[in-house]
Amino acid sequence: MTHQLHQSAWLRGLFVFVAWLTVWQLGRLVEYTDHASVWFPAAGFSFSCLLILGKRAFLPIMCAAIVITIWNGSHYQLPLTMEELAWAGLLFGLAHILPYWGGAWLVRQVAREHSHSVPKLIVTFLLVAGFCTLIATLLVLTSLVFTEQMPYEDISKTLLPFWIGDLAGVVVLSPLFSGILIHFYPDPLTDLKEFTGRETGSYKRLTNKLILNAVLILVTMLLAYLSDSYESTFAIFFLAITHMWIATTESPRFNVFSLAISSLLIVLLVHVFDLMDHVMVYQFALNVIAANALFGIAIPQLKAHNAALEQLVFTDALTQVSSRHYMEQRAELEISRCHEQNLNLSLVVFDLDNFKAINDQYGHAAGDQALQQICATAKAVLRRHDVIARFGGDEFVLLLPGTDQQQSNQLIERIQTATANITIGLSQLSCSYGIAELQPEDEFTGLFNRADRALYQAKSQGGNRISLAN
Numbered sequence: 001m002t003h004q005l006h007q008s009a010w011l012r013g014l015f016v017f018v019a020w021l022t023v024w025q026l027g028r029l030v031e032y033t034d035h036a037s038v039w040f041p042a043a044g045f046s047f048s049c050l051l052i053l054g055k056r057a058f059l060p061i062m063c064a065a066i067v068i069t070i071w072n073g074s075h076y077q078l079p080l081t082m083e084e085l086a087w088a089g090l091l092f093g094l095a096h097i098l099p100y101w102g103g104a105w106l107v108r109q110v111a112r113e114h115s116h117s118v119p120k121l122i123v124t125f126l127l128v129a130g131f132c133t134l135i136a137t138l139l140v141l142t143s144l145v146f147t148e149q150m151p152y153e154d155i156s157k158t159l160l161p162f163w164i165g166d167l168a169g170v171v172v173l174s175p176l177f178s179g180i181l182i183h184f185y186p187d188p189l190t191d192l193k194e195f196t197g198r199e200t201g202s203y204k205r206l207t208n209k210l211i212l213n214a215v216l217i218l219v220t221m222l223l224a225y226l227s228d229s230y231e232s233t234f235a236i237f238f239l240a241i242t243h244m245w246i247a248t249t250e251s252p253r254f255n256v257f258s259l260a261i262s263s264l265l266i267v268l269l270v271h272v273f274d275l276m277d278h279v280m281v282y283q284f285a286l287n288v289i290a291a292n293a294l295f296g297i298a299i300p301q302l303k304a305h306n307a308a309l310e311q312l313v314f315t316d317a318l319t320q321v322s323s324r325h326y327m328e329q330r331a332e333l334e335i336s337r338c339h340e341q342n343l344n345l346s347l348v349v350f351d352l353d354n355f356k357a358i359n360d361q362y363g364h365a366a367g368d369q370a371l372q373q374i375c376a377t378a379k380a381v382l383r384r385h386d387v388i389a390r391f392g393g394d395e396f397v398l399l400l401p402g403t404d405q406q407q408s409n410q411l412i413e414r415i416q417t418a419t420a421n422i423t424i425g426l427s428q429l430s431c432s433y434g435i436a437e438l439q440p441e442d443e444f445t446g447l448f449n450r451a452d453r454a455l456y457q458a459k460s461q462g463g464n465r466i467s468l469a470n
């Protein structure tokens with residue numbers, strides 16, 4: 001099916017045409033004043049089609065707009081000929097499609113240029129949705145008046161519900177429609193794939209969350225129905241809490257799916273409980289809750305980006321030991337803890353002997369391998385709370401809390417023994433070590449400098465040895 005839709009322009013056009021008419025009828029279900037519904041799914045569908053299919057969606061939506069205008073002519077019993085209705089349909093189609101086309105084009109540009117900035121994409125989408133639904137509303141109402149389908153006086157009372165209904169259609173439903181359309185037409189907006197990732201939650205957990213939403217909607221709307229008070233209608237805003245919870249804990253796909261389900265339920269219950277007098281509250285609630293939840297999509301991604309950045313900053317990419325930055329921060333903390341609790345602490349600076357010769361003789365890749373092997377071997381000897389960091393080049397630092405100079409010496413001897421077996425080509429690796437023990441009033445720099453001087457001493461005595469700082 002996907003393949004056929006992708007291959008055949010006719011089939012694709014027919015699919016968009018039929019689907020557009022279907023979702024338009026869904027909006028008709030909850031029409032509460034002439035030409036305005038609680039939420040207007042066709043606006044969301046047009047936006048999605050133009051976003052994913054671009055200009056290929058123009059013709060089928062235009063045909064559907066003409067057909068629906070002719071259908072409207074008989075529904076509202078308008079005194080217009082078939083030819084006049086067809087022209088009116090053409091005008092409506094243009095007024096409806098062009099603003100969404102422009103808006104979708106803008107969102108596409110941002111999705112392409114800033115593929116990893118989800119918050120930016122969402123802000124753009126929300127601003128574009130607000131702006132293009134307003135333009136579409138103004139143009140469509142003008143076309144309705146111009147083609148004598150609506151009296152001029154009705155504009156003021158229709159404008160706001162029309163706009164907010166279209167906005168809800170775009171904000172609440174177009175993420176879902178876009179996700180479905182991307183499935184059929186995988187290119188060209190590959191960046192939106194982040195919104196269509198596979199489900200991670202268990203179906204039971206996801207169903208429970210949907211049930212919770214449904215109960216909340218039912219209870220609050222029942223309350224509005226029974227009390228018949230305008231104030232109680234605002235209880236629907238509690239739904240923002242559960243949707244934000246879903247947005248921050250579940251996949252983007254489930255997030256937009258649950259928004260669509262909630263909106264459908266609200267819209268149907270407005271109809272069932274005859275809450276049309278309060279409908280604007282529900283329209284605003286739908287928009288606010290959806291906008292909120294869409295921002296929630298960014299949160300798991302921001303968390304993942306933060307974790308990745310943290311990993312980059314705190315870990316040495318080559319050897320996977322801690323970075324110098326991490327060591328400096330951690331050492332400050334451990335030093336003040338050991339001062340406070342009167343504990344021993346040692347710092348070791350070590351450096352490979354004649355490492356330049358390894359590089360020169362066997363190449364840089366072999367040198368990299370030597371650094372990795374030294375680190376892996378040292379790590380295996382260290383205890384859980386010890387820290388090893390690369391300070392740069394072939395120089396490393398060990399932080400050994402709760403360890404005096406003598407114990408550190410023993411630990412380093414074990415590392416020396418373990419690393420003695422590492423060879424690169426015909427060369428056996430060795431390191432020189434300088435050990436300094438924490439003194440009262442010591443800070444990191446002072447401790448490090450003493451260990452570094454001890455290392456220098458070990459090197460000057462021929463290397464492959466341990467030197468203790470005074």
Ligand SMILES: Nc1nc2c(ncn2[C@@H]2O[C@H](COP(=O)(O)OP(=O)(O)OP(=O)(O)O)[C@@H](O)[C@H]2O)c(=O)[nH]1
Nearest residue numbers: 351352353354355356357359364365367368393394
């Ligand atoms: N392969 C590799 N080499 C590196 C890396 N960083 C620094 N080096 C090399 O490490 C070598 C360090 O040279 P030196 O500071 O003279 O140290 P050495 O040859 O071990 O001499 P001594 O410390 O006196 O024993 C230089 O040749 C650097 O190019 C790295 O990430 N990978």
